[in-house]
Every structure is written in C-alpha cells, then in structure tokens.
Amino acid sequence: MAMSRQYSIGVDLGGTNLRAAAIDREGRQLGKISGRTELSEGRDAVIEDMVEAIRGLQGQFGVEDLAGVGVAVPGFIEMKRGLIVGSNNLRQFDGFPVRDEISARLGKPVILENDANAAAMGEKWLGAGREVDDLVLLTLGTGIGGGVISGGRILHGAVGMAGEFGHMTVYPGGNPCGCGNDGCLEKHASATAVSAMAQLLKLGDQLSAADVFRIAQSGESEEARRARRIFESMGRALGIAIGNLVNIFNAPLYLLSGGPLPAWELFAPALLSEVERRSFTYRNAKTRIEKAALGSEAGLYGAAYLPLEEAGMAAVAP
C-alpha cells in the first residue's frame, strides 16, 4: 500500500469542516479525508479527529515518507509558540499549544499557520500566483482574511498576525465590528455584510450572499436592482481596501477568493473603479486584480507546502 514517494499532509481546521490531504512535492493530491469539526464535543475531541485523519493518511502513504504536517486555522497565530491566540470560530483553542500537541502525538514536525496565509501560499505554489513572487490574497467569507506572499514567502510580521485585512478601516464611523473598531472592511464587504445589507434594503431577513446573488440576477425588478446595489457597495468597500493595499505593497497580483466570488461580475466593476481612482500606483504599475484559482482547496495545499518548504523539498509547480 505504501508508496515510496515523499509527501506532506495539509490540514484545514475550519469552524465547520475539518479536512486533511496528503500532497506530494509536486503538488499532486494523493488522498484526502473530510469531516466535520465537532466543536460541540470539545477541543480534545477535535484534536483527536485531526490526529486520526493524519494517521489514516500516514497509514496509506507511509510514515517514513511523511515530511511533516501543516495545519491551517482561522484566527491569529503566534508563530513562535504555535498557538492560536484569537479566533472567533475556534474559541476553545485560544492559547492552546496546538502545534506541539499534534507534533508530540505524531512524532513529526508540525507547522501551524493562519488559514488565509496558507491559502495565499497555496495560490503561489499551484494556483493563480505561480508566476509571481509577490501577491496579496483576500478571502471573503463570514469575515475577511488576508495573506501576503513577499519574495515567495508568507509575510508573518512580528508574531504572525500580519495580513489582517478584514479589520482595515475603510469607513471611519461605519458599521461597528466585534473587534472594537467601526468601519472594518469585513463589516462592509464580507458574505455576512451582504446579508446585513439585504436586511437593511428589506430584501429579507435570513438571506445568504448566494440568495442575494440570485435575486440580483433576476432581471429588472426593483428587488433585483436593490440586490445589485448591495454588491456594488461591497465592491466599493473592497476597492478602498485594495487601493490602499496596492499603494502599500505595489504587488503585481491581488487575488480574491471565497463564497461571494460567483458575484464577481456584480462587484468587480465598482471595486476596480475605486482602485483605479484611489491608486496612482495601480494606474502606473502593471497590477492584476483577479479571482483566485484553487477555491477552498488553497489552504489545504498551502498548509501542505509549508513542511515541504521547511525540508527544502517543495518543487516548483509544473
């Protein structure tokens, strides 16, 4: 059963789903295990599920050939200590030494990484960013995450908290945020913000971003027009933030991923027009703003890349 090919395991520990994949050094997915993150059963049960998934893949593809494990999690990471220090989705893990716990159980090196950083790395390795050394990724979901690849590596900052684009202030005095700020990008441009705007415009109280997208596509009714204005508003907020990021990083590539991506045609024009107006750099330096390519697999690939990179084993994407 065991193959004589070195590989690593990427784990994506989300608030809802827990996935683990064995990925070889050229980025081929050898196998994958998916399940739910059973937060209601407590932290130890989730750790146990994670270790079991990893062991399952190890059994299939060989203990010897496993270079290490990369774990992508939502929230702030303290890189040195391998801790999650702030995550709305994984509160039970706050301050818990996730990295060392898993590493001790498996006897393999484990790298803990923020999920958006891992996704940015995945896109750089195998996705939309293969041909650049610098890119900026924004992940649109319940909140908005971010990752920066600079010189081919994740920009971590002092303790690993760099890239928190969801809490950039785009509208001082704007919508209040649980972080204590107001006008945070994610309160004006996340999937959750789309739902809230739908409520404000009396389109419905429990609509998902996908529901609002469907309404927006339903022709020339008053409801459809209102729904389209929601995506324009989302695009403007994203444009203010991305305009700032272009001025700050002058990266060649900015990527967006996440649930609202199907609505690209509805929010991208407003986004691009804001960036165009707000960034001299955008107008003068070749800058692409595009959809990410790997979807929800990006974090899994990026997480798997990290132990391979650490071991000097990762291959350039074919």
Next chain:
Amino acid sequence: MAMSRQYSIGVDLGGTNLRAAAIDREGRQLGKISGRTELSEGRDAVIEDMVEAIRGLQGQFGVEDLAGVGVAVPGFIEMKRGLIVGSNNLRQFDGFPVRDEISARLGKPVILENDANAAAMGEKWLGAGREVDDLVLLTLGTGIGGGVISGGRILHGAVGMAGEFGHMTVYPGGNPCGCGNDGCLEKHASATAVSAMAQLLKLGDQLSAADVFRIAQSGESEEARRARRIFESMGRALGIAIGNLVNIFNAPLYLLSGGPLPAWELFAPALLSEVERRSFTYRNAKTRIEKAALGSEAGLYGAAYLPLEEAGMAAVAP
C-alpha cells in the same frame, strides 16, 4: 588627504535642498556638502551640482575607497531602470535615467531610492530601528511618504512603488488630492493639511505647521484651543492609517519623522487612541509607535547604506 577607509556617498536630492555625505561602513559621517536644489536652472544643472558634490567628497576621501553612491529622491522610483516616474517636487526628472547618468559620469555604481525608503533604511541602520528587522516609517512633510523595512531590507514591491502611505484613503469622500483620489492621508495629516485646517478654522491664511503649533501652545485662548483641535484631527487621520498598517504588517515598530514632530504631544494621544481602538493586533502584539531618531539625516544615511549593503560591506550599528 585621502583616508584608507572604505566608504560610500549618500545623496539626498530634495525639492529644496541638495545634500551629499561621505559615510563609512560603521555609519560615521566623514564629511558633508549641502546646497540648494536649483530646479529653476534646469535638470542638467542639478545633475551637474550633484556630480560636483560627489566629486568633492571623492577628492577628499579617495576615489579608490568609494564603494558607490546612493541617491534618495522624492517620488516614485522604477528600481530596475533607475528612473523617477512621478515626483511632484522634481517634475523635470520625470522618466529621466538619473541612475545611469550619474553612474556614467562617475564610473561608480549608483543606487536610486525613494527618499522615505532611504530614511527607513537609515533608521534601521543607525537610528530608532537598530534593534528590529521590521519597521514602518511615515515621513510627514508637504506630503506624507513611507518606507517599510522587512527582514532588514527595503520592501520595494514590483517596480519600487511600495510604501506610498500618503495616498492611503483614510476618509472616503474626504479632502480631494492631486493624485485623483479623495481622503488621502496626506490631505488630512501632512504639514500642508495642518495649514489648510488653520485656514478653515480662521486662524490665518498663510500659517505654517510650526505657526499653528506655536498658537496651540499659547494657553487657553479660543485660538489655542482651535489650533490644538487641528493637531488632534491630524492625529486621528494618522491613527486610522497606522491602525491599518499595524493590521497589515504586524511590525514591532512604527516611526514618524518630519516637520510636525515637535507637536507630538498634541497629535500623538489622538493617534494612539485610534490605533488602540482600530487594531486588535496592536492590543495583542507588542507594538511601538515612536518618533524617528535621525531627523532629516535619515535619508542621507540610508542612501549611503545601500551601496555598502550591495557590496556586502555595511557593518551592524555599534
């Protein structure tokens, strides 16, 4: 006269002043030449003045021992081609191959760099950032410039335009900017913005930031209170921008330099309170926001550092 000690020459080509200094590999200033930038006499005359200043220092400290020349200029730089591509202060140089022109005349390597980037490097080498590998500098003047040191090196971005913090949008719909945007940081927090606010508050039509500072310090008069509100407003705009930068970079150190620094006690409280409120990262990761240490010499030192670094000759600050 010539000393047998290797050194480099840093040049700071501003819109008003032209300075050149010979600096050794430990950061000691061996000699300096200062003059005015005679823009009215045309580009070639300014280049000639620059070359003459460099030759003067070369004559004093030895042609052999000169590792190279670093030139700091305001505006956008295209690093690869060594061009200034956008500078409000040096319009005559737009698209002119400054680097190659000087290099050809001197027969020495020349590195062209944005002035705020050079200042950030100077602060990292010899100033307030000696003990960190990552820092972010904002230079407050007629406009607002910025520089980022990441892993001990200047963050350039794709073509060298990274760090343009002056054109970050802090107030969408705010004051219009010559760059085409509105609400740019530098239209709400530069020395020029302080003057404009003084006019709006009827304190006077031609007041410099230093004038407004003097009024602000003049006790409890209505004018003094108004002048203090100007610096608070400046501090809030800076706080929005720096809060975003903290969320983006998670750097351990953010520095401010420039003319308005003496008013620190008047603008810093509002600045820090905005950052505190707007950045979870600031509240959870050790982050210092401080005055830069080298004043207007930072760019000169940073420019001199670049050819030393290129030649592998720069020494760590003592």
